[in-house]
Amino acid sequence: MDPWKFVTHDQFPAIGHNLKLKVCPFFRRVGTLSLHGYLRGQDEKHHPSVRARRIFCSDRTRRPGCGRTFSLFLSHCLVGLKVGTAVAWAFLSGILAGLSIEKAVYAVAAQHDLSLSTFWRLWQKLKGAQAAIRTVLSRECSPTSGPLRPP
Numbered sequence: 001m002d003p004w005k006f007v008t009h010d011q012f013p014a015i016g017h018n019l020k021l022k023v024c025p026f027f028r029r030v031g032t033l034s035l036h037g038y039l040r041g042q043d044e045k046h047h048p049s050v051r052a053r054r055i056f057c058s059d060r061t062r063r064p065g066c067g068r069t070f071s072l073f074l075s076h077c078l079v080g081l082k083v084g085t086a087v088a089w090a091f092l093s094g095i096l097a098g099l100s101i102e103k104a105v106y107a108v109a110a111q112h113d114l115s116l117s118t119f120w121r122l123w124q125k126l127k128g129a130q131a132a133i134r135t136v137l138s139r140e141c142s143p144t145s146g147p148l149r150p151p
């Protein structure tokens with residue numbers, strides 16, 4: 001996992017502690033990063049929540065940074081989606097248990113008061129990310145020996 005993309009809840013408050021000792025992922029220079037606010041959104045229950053911490057590579061007042069910002073997301077967030085990893089996992093578990101995509105969507109959407117289009121967007125993102133997911137999985141574990149079952 002990219003250390004500059006996701007952090008856990010435990011790591012989140014300590015992001016700024018040694019930020020000046022970290023390397024900018026774009027500029028590859030140390031000592032230029034600073035905290036730059038929060039990325040906020042709504043969770044699955046439509047409550048406002050913090051989704052990420054913004055980091056700024058400072059180029060102000062003759063500082064040598066590149067001026068770019070990036071986000072450190074909480075690890076339970078899915079970038080670009082309202083649903084978190086727990087709801088996404090419930091949806092995928094339904095599919096793995098043998099439900100059709102439609103039935104898995106209805107089962108999870110009814111439990112969490114979410115629109116059906118949310119899960120279709122999640123499904124389309126998963127389909128579009130197959131190459132990246134399979135590349136990571138091939139590095140992390142061996143292929144399964146069981147029969148392949150397309151969803």
Ligand SMILES: [Zn+2]
Nearest residue numbers: 024027057066
């Ligand atoms: Zn930079």
